[in-house]
Amino acid sequence: MAQHTFRLARAAHGTAESHARVAGRIRVVIARSADRFLGALPTLIEDARLPDPVRAMLLEVREQLSAVNLRLASCD
Structure with missing residues (x-):
């Protein structure tokens, strides 16, 4: 049971990091596009x-x- 919980926690952590990276990239793209338009x-x-x-x-x-x-x- 502890091993299963550890795997779930690790997967959730990886997903959160991936989400943060994607969100960061989106912010950069939006900012660059907005900067050009501005x-x-x-x-x-x-x-x-x-x-x-x-x-x-x-x-x-x-x-x-x-x-x-x-x-x-x-x-x-």
Whole structure:
């Protein structure tokens, strides 16, 4: 019985470590994608070819993504 319990505990620990690694990778991918998009936003926001409502929406998106990036950074 003790051997079985030990194996279950070891498997659960391995699963938790795997989950943490995957979650870490997801955070990195999201942050990188958001960083690229945030980098392009100033150009998009200044693009006079875009309608004013679209540029206003992009301003809101920039603020929201910045807030998400701060929350992600606090998780590390």
